[in-house]
Amino acid sequence: MQIGQVGSSQAPSIASFRIVYMDVVIENRAPRERVGILRKTKAYVALTKPRVIELLLVTTAPVMILAAGGIPNLWLVLGTLVGGIMSASSANAFNCYIDRDIDRVMDRTKKRPLVTGELSDREALVFAWISGVASVLWLGLLINWLAAMLSLAAILFYVLVYTLVLKRRTPQNIVWGGVAGCMPVLIGWAAVTGELTWAPVILFGIVFLWTPPHYWPLSMKYRADYQSVNVPMLAVVRGRTVVGLQVVLYAWATVACSLLLVPVAGMGILYTSVALAGGAWFIVESHRLYSTAVRHGDVRPMRVFHSSITYLTLVFLAVGIDPLLPF
Structure with missing residues (x-):
C-alpha cells in the first residue's frame, strides 16, 4: 500500500491525500449533498x-x-x-x-x-x-x-x-x-x-419527415458540443450549406406529406388552409437558413428550430379542430 500526495508540492492537507491500494485510487471526497x-x-x-x-x-x-x-x-x-x-x-x-x-x-x-x-x-x-x-x-x-x-x-x-x-x-x-x-x-x-389505416400512416409520415428539419438546426447551434463527444450529427460531419439544403428538402417533403391527408382523411378547409399557409412559412424559413449558409452570413438556426415547433403544433391543432367543424 502506498500513500501519496495529489497535486502540487505544497504543504500537505487532509483533502490532498489519496490511498493507492492494488492500483485502485481511493480519494478523500466530501460527503454527497443531501437532496x-x-x-x-x-x-x-x-x-x-x-x-x-x-x-x-x-x-x-x-x-x-x-x-x-x-x-x-x-x-x-x-x-x-x-x-x-x-x-x-x-x-x-x-x-x-x-x-x-x-x-x-x-x-x-x-x-x-x-x-x-x-x-x-x-x-x-x-x-x-x-x-x-x-x-x-x-x-x-x-x-x-x-x-x-x-x-x-x-x-x-x-x-x-x-x-x-x-x-x-x-x-x-x-x-x-x-x-x-x-x-x-x-x-x-x-x-x-x-x-x-392509411390516415395514421400519413400522420406518422408528417412527424417522421418533420423531425430532421426540426432537429438539425439545433445541432447546428450546438455543433461544438456534439463534436466534443464525437457524436456524428449532420452539422458535425457536413458543412452549413449541406445541412441547410437537407433542411430545405425535408421541409418540402413534410409539407407535401401533410397535404396527402386532405384526400385520404377527407380534411376540410381549415386543415387545408393551415397545412398550406403553415407549410409555406416553414419552407420559407428553411430556405432563409440555406441562403444565409450559402452566403456565409450570420446563420440563425434556432429560428428554424422554433418555427418548426410552431408549424407542427398548428398542423395538429388543425387535425383536431377540422373534424368538429360543420363544413
Whole structure:
C-alpha cells in the first residue's frame, strides 16, 4: 500500500491525500449533498424531458379526435395521454442513463439530473424500468393491446436502435431515430379504433419527415458540443450549406406529406388552409437558413428550430379542430 500526495508540492492537507491500494485510487471526497424532496421531484421531472413530452401530447390528442370523427370518450383520451407520458418518460430516462457520459461533457446537457448528482444512476434506471413496464400494462389493460404494443415498440426503438446503435455511429441518427417520436400518432389512432389505416400512416409520415428539419438546426447551434463527444450529427460531419439544403428538402417533403391527408382523411378547409399557409412559412424559413449558409452570413438556426415547433403544433391543432367543424 502506498500513500501519496495529489497535486502540487505544497504543504500537505487532509483533502490532498489519496490511498493507492492494488492500483485502485481511493480519494478523500466530501460527503454527497443531501437532496430534498422538492429538488428530487423536480429532478425526476427533468429526467423525463418534459418539453419533448409536450410535443408528443400535441400529436396524440388531435389524432384521437380525427379517428373518432368528433370528441372521443374523455376518459379514453386521458388514459391514452397518461400511458403516453409514462412511455415517453421511460424512453427519455433510459436515454439520460445511457448518455450520462457525454451529457457530463456537453454544455447543453450539463444541468441534467444525472450530471448534477440530484439523481443517482440507480434511481434513474429504476424509474425508467418502472415507468416503461407501467406504460405497457396501463395501455394494455385500460385501452387496448395494440396501443400497448406500439408503446413498447416506441421505447425499444428509441433506446436500443437510436440511443445505443445509431446516435454515436451515423449522421442519419436523427432521421431513423425519429421513428420513436412518430409512434404517439399511431398510439392515439389505435386507442380509438383498435386498428391502423392509411390516415395514421400519413400522420406518422408528417412527424417522421418533420423531425430532421426540426432537429438539425439545433445541432447546428450546438455543433461544438456534439463534436466534443464525437457524436456524428449532420452539422458535425457536413458543412452549413449541406445541412441547410437537407433542411430545405425535408421541409418540402413534410409539407407535401401533410397535404396527402386532405384526400385520404377527407380534411376540410381549415386543415387545408393551415397545412398550406403553415407549410409555406416553414419552407420559407428553411430556405432563409440555406441562403444565409450559402452566403456565409450570420446563420440563425434556432429560428428554424422554433418555427418548426410552431408549424407542427398548428398542423395538429388543425387535425383536431377540422373534424368538429360543420363544413
